[in-house]
Amino acid sequence: MSTTPILGNGRVLRYPYHERVVHWLAALSYIYLMLTGLAFWSPWLFWIAVLFGGATVSRELHPWAGLLFVAATLMMYGMWGRQMHETESDKEFWRAVPHYVRNEDELVPSADRFNAGQKILFWGFFWCGILLLLSGLILWFTHLVPWNLRYLRYFAVIVHPAAALLTIGLFIIHVYMGTAMERGAFGSVIRGDVSVGWAKRYHRIWYEHLVRDAAARK
């Protein structure tokens, strides 16, 4: 980026345009996958498929949406992968996590661009995404799996729902924190920016980096 993310009007650019697009590509494809997947998960939720044009349509489109989601996940890996490695401050964050849960954020160590929880979310979705892709391909083309390789099918029918359940757990927490709990977070992934106060309070290491970079560039 040629310009500094510090926007000057008390705002900081947290997610540039391309990151927001990729995030919502992943989010919308995931929501479709989760809802159609839940329709096949339980007979009590089979009605969800009706909302998406019927179960046959859902079964046809679910794998394609899956490819979209995997593509978005890989793009996220490209964008954020290096920022998601665990650091020393993450270990301190986990020790202080009861304070974080109780909203005592003064007692939580400063975080870099992504805090330890966001890193868990990222790697959880990344690795579950890979498992879902592998098992999903087998389920997509079950009829092409020869009988003597049927153990692949048996692997897929258990791995696919198990990995999906893990992502649903992550998804519930992520959506809750990104909308209701962490005020300012949802706006950052829609409009891209956060207030300086927000950046300092939740991601001080990241913010101070930005300030140093901006000063060095002058």
Place this chain on the structure above:
Amino acid sequence: MSQAATEIVRISGHAGTVPGAGLNREFQVCKLVDTTTCIGCKACEVACLEWNGYTFSETTFNNTYQTMPETAWNYWNLIKFNEHEREDGTLQLLMRKDQCMHCEEPGCLVACPADGAIVQYANGIVDFQQDKCIGCGYCMSGCPFNIPKFSPTARKVFKCTLCVDRVTQGLEPACIKSCPTGCLHFGTKMEMKELGEARATQLRDHSGFANAGVYDPEGVGGTHVIYVLHDATNPEAYGGLPKNPQIPWTVKLWKTPLKWLGNLAIIGGLVGVFVHYLRFGPKIVPPDEENLSQGGALRQGGAPQGGNRP
């Protein structure tokens, strides 16, 4: 079956027994395939195609009588030919009519997520309802016999119906009707079991097949197609008939413990975040920290509390 629906089981305030109790015949149907008298003529294959409206499929040649490797979505009944070498070096040509076994515990039905796509009738027939099938192919993973087959054109799964349309009209299945040697029998499960056992006894006592027996696997609760085998201890020799067929353990794990664990986890997660919000509420940047920001100015229209509510 309509008579069974009105059969009286209990009567209120009634002295003595229920009139008519125990008079009904068992109406669990069964096919008995006696592999020891099958001559491999494939008449049953043709009858199946005829009755169900399919045409002959392309055949392959692999130096045996086997015309195609396995059943197909439009070829529900196939004789498996196996040249089996016995311990004394002599050759035995084993022929087994392969089709849906109509399990008492059908793995296909357990695995199927589509409402009403697979039904099991009281007479034991397991039938696919293609209008409800969504073509996911989970039944193919649930079946231990490799029977349900996916049609790439219809994008749905098909298999033997045990001629449910004939059986409900009091007719025998098409394959049974066509068999010239009488190796195929059709009747109630009890009768077929007795007939099969009698034949197996005959084979053991008079024909030198010491291991002859009836194949009615317990792992799937018994089947509504049973076999008489020359050697019941080695069903695999008959074109891969599994010795102890089971619904795959991953399918069982997925459909019971994982399902309940998953449901509990999802509901627990939703309740958990809701309770967290009630107890701790949102994270809001305090106004004084907001004022410390560079330049000091809040974004126009920014939330008064300092929290940047979208």
